[in-house]
Amino acid sequence: MSYEQVKASYDRCYKSGDFFGTFYDSFLAKSPEVAAKFANTDFKKQKPLIKASVNMMIRLGTGDIKAREAIEKVGTTHSKPQLNIEPKLYDLWFESLCETAAKHDSEWNEELESMWKERMQEGVKIITERY
Ligand code: HEM
Structure with missing residues (x-):
C-alpha cells in the first residue's frame, strides 16, 4: 500500500524548505493560462491551503470521509x-508536483x-468530475 511511502515523501518535501514556493514557480511557468489564474493570488494564504489539501489528496483511499469532503469542496x-479550472490543467499540476518533489525529496x-500518481488519481477524478 503506497499511502505510507507517499506520506513519508510528502513529509520530506515540506521539511526541506519552501516546497510550495518551488511548486508555484514551476506551475505558473507551465502555461500563460495557469499564470493568469493566479495573477491576484496571495501566496502566503494559498500555500497553507494547498499544503492541507494535498495531504487530503494523499489520505483519499484510506477511507477518510473528511478527506473526501475536503476534495469534493475543491x-x-x-x-x-x-x-x-479546465480539466486538462491537472496534468500540468501533477507534472509540477513531481518536478518539485524531485528537487525537495x-x-x-x-x-x-x-506511487504519487496512483494516490493523486482519485482526487483529480473527484475534482474534474465536478467541472
Ligand atoms: C488536485 C489539484 C488541486 C488541488 C488539491 C487544489 C487545491 C486548491 C485549494 C485548497 C485552494 C484554496 C481555495 C479552495 O479551497 O478552493 C485552491 C485555490 C486555487 N486553485 Fe487550486 N488546486 C488544484 C489544482 C488547480 C489547478 C490545476 C489550477 C489551475 C490553474 C488551480 C488554480 C487555483 C486558483 C486560481 C485558486 C484561487 C487562488 C486565489 O485565491 O487567488 N488549482 N486550490
Missing part, C-alpha cells in the same frame, strides 16, 4: 462556474513517482 471551487525515484 471540486466545487474549481468548477466552471467558479474558478473555471532526497529519496525521490521513479517508483515513488508512480
Whole structure:
C-alpha cells in the first residue's frame, strides 16, 4: 500500500524548505493560462491551503470521509462556474508536483513517482468530475 511511502515523501518535501514556493514557480511557468489564474493570488494564504489539501489528496483511499469532503469542496471551487479550472490543467499540476518533489525529496525515484500518481488519481477524478 503506497499511502505510507507517499506520506513519508510528502513529509520530506515540506521539511526541506519552501516546497510550495518551488511548486508555484514551476506551475505558473507551465502555461500563460495557469499564470493568469493566479495573477491576484496571495501566496502566503494559498500555500497553507494547498499544503492541507494535498495531504487530503494523499489520505483519499484510506477511507477518510473528511478527506473526501475536503476534495469534493475543491471540486466545487474549481468548477466552471467558479474558478473555471479546465480539466486538462491537472496534468500540468501533477507534472509540477513531481518536478518539485524531485528537487525537495532526497529519496525521490521513479517508483515513488508512480506511487504519487496512483494516490493523486482519485482526487483529480473527484475534482474534474465536478467541472
Ligand atoms: C488536485 C489539484 C488541486 C488541488 C488539491 C487544489 C487545491 C486548491 C485549494 C485548497 C485552494 C484554496 C481555495 C479552495 O479551497 O478552493 C485552491 C485555490 C486555487 N486553485 Fe487550486 N488546486 C488544484 C489544482 C488547480 C489547478 C490545476 C489550477 C489551475 C490553474 C488551480 C488554480 C487555483 C486558483 C486560481 C485558486 C484561487 C487562488 C486565489 O485565491 O487567488 N488549482 N486550490
